[in-house]
Amino acid sequence: MNANFIDYVKVFCRSGKGGAGSAHLRREKYVPKGGPDGGDGGRGGHVLVQGNRNLWTLLHLRYTRHVIAGAGESGGRQQSTGAGGRDALIEVPLGTVMKDAETGAMIAEITRDGQQHILARGGRGGLGNTHFKSSTRQTPRYAQPGEPGEELQVIFELKVLADVGLVGFPNAGKSTLLSVVSAAKPEIADYPFTTLVPNLGMVAYRDNQSFVMADIPGIIEGAHQGRGLGHRFLRHIERNAMLLLMIPADSGDIAAELGILLDELRLYNPELLDKKRLLAISKCDLLDEEARQAMEITLHSLPGNPQWVMISAHSTQGISRLKDLLWQGMNEGGAHD
Numbered sequence: 225m226n227a228n229f230i231d232y233v234k235v236f237c238r239s240g241k242g243g244a245g246s247a248h249l250r251r252e253k254y255v256p257k258g259g260p261d262g263g264d265g266g267r268g269g270h271v272l273v274q275g276n277r278n279l280w281t282l283l284h285l286r287y288t289r290h291v292i293a294g295a296g297e298s299g300g301r302q303q304s305t306g307a308g309g310r311d312a313l314i315e316v317p318l319g320t321v322m323k324d325a326e327t328g329a330m331i332a333e334i335t336r337d338g339q340q341h342i343l344a345r346g347g348r349g350g351l352g353n354t355h356f357k358s359s360t361r362q363t364p365r366y367a368q369p370g371e372p373g374e375e376l377q378v379i380f381e382l383k384v385l386a387d388v389g390l391v392g393f394p395n396a397g398k399s400t401l402l403s404v405v406s407a408a409k410p411e412i413a414d415y416p417f418t419t420l421v422p423n424l425g426m427v428a429y430r431d432n433q434s435f436v437m438a439d440i441p442g443i444i445e446g447a448h449q450g451r452g453l454g455h456r457f458l459r460h461i462e463r464n465a466m467l468l469l470m471i472p473a474d475s476g477d478i479a480a481e482l483g484i485l486l487d488e489l490r491l492y493n494p495e496l497l498d499k500k501r502l503l504a505i506s507k508c509d510l511l512d513e514e515a516r517q518a519m520e521i522t523l524h525s526l527p528g529n530p531q532w533v534m535i536s537a538h539s540t541q542g543i544s545r546l547k548d549l550l551w552q553g554m555n556e557g558g559a560h561d
Contacts, residue, residue, distance in 0.1 A: 231382040233285045234325055240268030240309030242347035242370025243296035245355075249363060250301075260357050263300050265349030265370045269293030269309030270342045277337040279317040282382050288314075293344070296370055299352045309346055319384055325377035343378055347371030386438035388427075388550055389464030391485055396470040397506040400537040402439040405547065429551055438464065462493065466553050467501040473508050473519060473534075479526055500553045502531050504546060509536035 243265025250258025271293050294310030322331040322343065332341040350368030357364055390398040406425035427437050467489075471481050482503065489496040503523075511519060516534075523532050533549055535542035 231282060233282050233288070233380045235285060235288055235314070235378050235380065236290045236375070237271040237312075237344045237378050238290070238292045238375045239271050239312075239344035239346040239373035240293040240295040241373045242266070242268045242349040243298045243306035243309075244369045245350035245352040245367030246299035246301065247353045247365055247367040248301040249353075249365070257363075259362060260353040260364055261301055261303050262352035262354060262367050263302070263304040263306065264352050264355075265299045265368075266296030266306035266308040267349050268296045268346030268370065268373045269311045270346045271312045271314070271344040273314045273316055273320075273322060273332070273334060273341050273343055275318050275320070275334040275337050275339040276315040277318055279315060281317065282320070282380055285314070285316075285380060293346060293373065295373075296346065296349045298370075299349070299367070303352065303354055306349060308349075311346075314343070316380060317382055319382055321381045321383060323379040323381065325379045331378065344374040344376060347373045383462055384438050384464075387435040387465045387554055388437045389467050390437065390439045390470060391467050391489070392470035393481065393485075396472050397537055398439045398470055401470070401504075401506065401535070402437055404537040404540065405437065405543060427547065427550075429547055433551075435551065435554060437468075462496065464499065466550060467496070467499050468550065469501055469503045469530075470506050471503070472506050473510055473515075478505070478519075478522055482526065482530070500556070502533065502546075502549055502553060505532065505534045507536060507538070508534045508541060509539045 245265050246262030248260070248262040250261040252258060271291055291312045291314055293312040296309045297306035299306045316334055318335055318337065319333075321333045322341070323329065324331055331343065334341065348371045350370045353364045353367045356366065390396075390402070392398055402425045405427045425437050425439070426434050428434050469482065469485055471478050471485075475481050486497065503526075505519065505523065508516070508519075519534065523534075526532075531549065531553075533542055533546050535546050537543070
């Protein structure tokens with residue numbers, strides 16, 4: 225496993241303790257017995273998480289074991305409030321999910337640039353003694369301590385945000401397709417996963433429109449059990465609006481290969497099969513006319529009658545139709561923003 229790609233990290237977070245309130249009594253030259261004038265303590269710092277669209281991996285958090293916010297300062301004389309503690313900010317890529325490491329409960333998910341969530345709230349500052357003055361207690365000599373901060377272990381999981389997810393075995397030609405359909409200067413973020421490299425590409429469409437396609441490492445039979453990339457691969461498909469299943473034209477048994485792909489998705493998360501999907505038969509430039517006709521007969525007889533298109537990234541055959549079908553699928557019934 226290449227250690228450079230990180231889509232899962234565990235971080236200990238602790239927010240700051242609130243500052244103590246002051247029990248100061250006013251003492252001036254001509255006011256020897258002044259009343260209470262202690263100020264409140266400052267709020268402890270929060271631990272915040274924030275989305276950053278320029279990040280594509282959790283690599284920057286790889287060695288971050290602890291994130292600790294600053295403590296609030298104590299209140300002072302003349303009712304001066306203590307300074308608030310320093311907030312600690314954790315920036316994450318869009319598509320990051322945070323979970324409580326102990327319970328597994330979902331804390332939040334970050335899907336927008338600049339979106340913030342408080343992971344650990346700073347302790348409130350204690351009240352100064354001025355708050356405790358009353359008609360029967362003119363000079364209270366006590367104040368509140370600050371509240372403690374919060375502590376928790378947080379799991380950060382990255383799930384790639386893309387409109388179309390490419391699903392197929394390693395030999396299906398997904399990377400080649402992405403390089404062909406992406407814009408002339410595609411916005412591609414590549415990061416080593418293992419020796420395979422997932423990419424995000426901006427696919428140019430008609431009328432200056434575009435959509436994001438994710439080339440994710442190839443699935444293998446048994447992925448739902450964690451074999452190969454296993455769950456690390458499948459987790460990234462969960463966010464895709466539409467799935468493009470790719471099987472090469474030289475596959476020995478298209479129906480069997482399609483069945484394996486669908487089974488892996490179903491066994492990992494049955495909801496994945498509710499996503500719209502399109503079957504693309506790649507490398508069709510390898511077929512002569514007779515083989516092509518035989519392929520079409522095979523495709524028409526597939527169980528479930530899936531929607532399909534025959535393409536060749538090498539000759540660009542069928543690429544325009546592929547884009548049309550994907551765009552149509554994403555935009556039907558609000559499947560795409």
